[in-house]
Amino acid sequence: MLELKDLRARLSLEGAPDRDILNGVTLTVPAGEVHAIMGPNGSGKSTLSYLLAGRPGYEATSGSAHFLGEDLLALEPEARAAKGVFLSFQYPVEIPGVPVMTFVRAAMNAQRTSRGEAEISAPDFLKKSRAIAERLRMDPDMLKRPLNVGFSGGEKKRLEIYQMLMLEPRLMILDETDSGLDIDALRIVSEGVNALRSPDRAMLVITHYQRLLDHIRPDRVHVLSAGRIIASGGPELALRLESEGYDALIAGAG
């Protein structure tokens, strides 16, 4: 479903020197699978998620990224979203004055329009929103407040997952969704994420820690270091990292 081949990328931002951030990532995520990307700070985990979502400034210099057979890197971010790419942000931004539901409905309808589908009706939208808020144990009043404004870190993460469940993407990229969540919230959010697991969806779960993977069981685990995948394996690889740390593995990879 998602195929990355020798993907190399550079970060060019105004006022900063260009920086190589991915040094040849090859990765295949088949439909129906959940892959975890682990690695120390600065290893390129968030970079990979931004590159796949199309954040301006993140440029692929060589290699390729295909999603459902289509060249992902050639699409604008909104076109990727319409194809079903969803990024749950590590640090969701505040959108003052735009209530959560207004934002999500606009996004949903923009995606539908771009796919040539009819817009969702207000009653259908409300019904769906209510059901999902309930599943994530969210106070419905939260959804009337401006998106992410004045919310705690944990509430913001929950709102990311609310949006994901509303938009029902095909490729879900979770960037450190566990940070800021307490144990109970982590369980509730993970249940929500797991509900979207299906044979026609794929998921990339980016995390530092094993604990999220206790709730969202990955099919494969990849370890990213200095912009390259240095090890891949089954769920047991995450457990090994938890006990031995990254250093041993990185040293081993030389």
Added chain:
Amino acid sequence: MPDVKENIEAGTIEAVRGLEADRYSEGFVTDIEQELAPRGLTQETVRFISAKKEEPEWMLRWRLDAFERWQEMEEPDWALLSYPPIDYQDAHYYAAPKNASKYKSIDDVPKEILDTYAKLGIPLREQEVLLGVEGAKETAAAARETPRVAVDAVFDSVSVATTFKEELARAGVIFMSFSEAVREHPDLVRRYLGTVVPPTDNFFATLNSAVFSDGTFVYIPKGVRCPMELSTYFRMNARGSGQFERTLIIADEGSYVSYLEGCTAPMRDENQLHAAVVELVALEGAEIRYSTVQNWWPGDSEGKGGVYNFVTKRGDCRGARSRISWTQVETGSAITWKYPSCILRGDDSVGEFYSIAVTNGRQQADTGTKMIHLGRNTRSRIISKGISAGRSNNTYRGLVSVHPRASGARNFTQCDSLLIGSSSGAHTVPYIENRRADAQLEHEATTTRLSEDQLFYARQRGLGEEQAVALLVNGFVRDVIQKLPMEFAVEAQKLLEVSLEGSVG
């Protein structure tokens, strides 16, 4: 490394150029036979205008006095605006469709003019319920019966039609063009004209006092709640002309009126002058809500053409417990110089100013308000939202003044500026003069840039770039939009979207 911002700028200019014709859909010209005053401004011009309007002698005197005064005045230069000197002799101070003064009813109004208003979404036949804004109908009509709005349509220097006059008259409400009011209600006009904005007030107001053309006169009698929204739709059409409207609204004791004002002009590559004066008088316990959606032609993206909008608007809360509320959405004009103000004379009176000012391309806006607290326990509230895109400049300039008798006065001011792109400017110039130790004055100001992070976040969710900007801007102005009558709120939101099209790369 390629400069990302530079690319955006180049892209913006390209996009705006391509969009311009669609962007300003009101930019057409109506081809109709015109009657013009000779170019230039002399005593003779003033006499010409007064004669055209068949005015009584006192009105002509008033104009001539103002003209004499104006000749000794100098154009103010304190605003943060830059424009080449205006040649006041190089314009027509009166322009009207031929025979305009002879229209007895809507049936006499030439088809070209009716078509003009229909094209602008302002039907002038009463059965064509107003406002005919697309979208407003869908939402409003679905929810409840579409509200009715009475319209005074001003075309260049004359009012061409006023709707619902009879029905309003049954409620005792006087709603007519200013020219008619001078003839039909001279006592009321004489009693109030120039009592809020004296003919000597400032350069532009004095110019207006000498050459004002048409505008609207409203009188709401004691205890009457005006049965519908009143509105004036100003249209500048003639080449080389200016528009100098004069509006006077009097709300007698315990009455209420909500008044809306809309403005458009054709796309022309010359600068056209618009210098209006609006006076509001609220007597004891009366309330006036005045809303403006100003969409004069702003000029092209390089700053060629556009309307120079120098406007004096002031309300006098003359009676105790009276209330005046200004709400403005300013998206048009090359230059905006405008400070709708409240004189809080009556005890316990309330003044409000809610403003959204958008500048794009090369537009310049210097706008704000003055709240003059004279009476006891007077309260005022200022919410200003400035949005600057392209290479434009947007200034909030305000004064809150608390006088010695104004015990217990309170003001809350909030000025927020939003910058889009890297070549626009936002400025905030708040003045506070306080002569009371017990006054409570609060001032909050923020300046933010529409961030790449927010844009990317919205685009990641599937919103196109322009949609994302529109949504973010709507969020920024939400608390002001909510103050507008619903029909106008829908129009204002669309206008914001259109004004900011092409503001990002």
